Amino acid sequence: xxxxxxxxxxxxxxxxxxxxxxxxxxxxxxxxxxxxxxxxxxxxxxxxxxxxxxxxxxxxxxxxxxxxxxxxxxxxxxxxxxxxxxxxxxxxxxxxxxxxxxxxxxxxxxxxxxxxxxxxxxxxxxxxxxxxxxxxxxxxxxxxxxxxxxxxxxxxxxxxxxxxxxxxxxxxxxxxxxxxxxxxxxxxxxxxxxxx
Ligand SMILES: [Fe+2]
Ligand SMILES: [Fe+2]
Numbered sequence: 795x796x797x798x799x800x801x802x803x804x805x806x807x808x809x810x811x812x813x814x815x816x817x818x819x820x821x822x823x824x825x826x827x828x829x830x831x832x833x834x835x836x837x838x839x840x841x842x843x844x845x846x847x848x849x850x851x852x853x854x855x856x857x858x859x860x861x862x863x864x865x866x867x868x869x870x871x872x873x874x875x876x877x878x879x880x881x882x883x884x885x886x887x888x889x890x891x892x893x894x895x896x897x898x899x900x901x902x903x904x905x906x907x908x909x910x911x912x913x914x915x916x917x918x919x920x921x922x923x924x925x926x927x928x929x930x931x932x933x934x935x936x937x938x939x940x941x942x943x944x945x946x947x948x949x950x951x952x953x954x955x956x957x958x959x960x961x962x963x964x965x966x967x968x969x970x971x972x973x974x975x976x977x978x979x980x981x982x983x984x985x986x987x988x989x990x
Contacts, residue, residue, distance in 0.1 A: 804846040830928035847907035854888035862888040883912040916979040956984035
């Protein structure tokens, strides 16, 4: 998909995004955008907000760990102690700070989507849920079971989201990784929704 000023609704500086992300991550970002817009259309969400969140979700990912910690220090998106120990997730809160500071984003739904796209959060809104899901199902990902999740989420968004949280949960257990309470609480909430 080619994305340019004409077909972009968000008015974001795409060249600036490209230079912060690097070529490979920009390709990933465009695929996340494509998946996010598809889901957002089905759910009737604000497409400009979804586009902004998708384009900026990994904006901090090229930064080094010490830089990420510096960016999030004393910000309103400051992570808790456990998050600080799960370094691969820190680009999410740092991305929210960068979206505010470098791109002037003030909308809380967009910022929350960037902030929680790695761990998820039980209270996150629909735009954040879409970005979380799109990041998982985007075309550049490929692993066993993903096609099933892709088709499920198209027909039943919340069940698909539940499958994503469960897949991530299993993966983290296998790797002996920490499971953050945000991710656990999100999965529990979706499981409850399923059995309601
Ligand atoms: Fe990310
Ligand atoms: Fe991503």
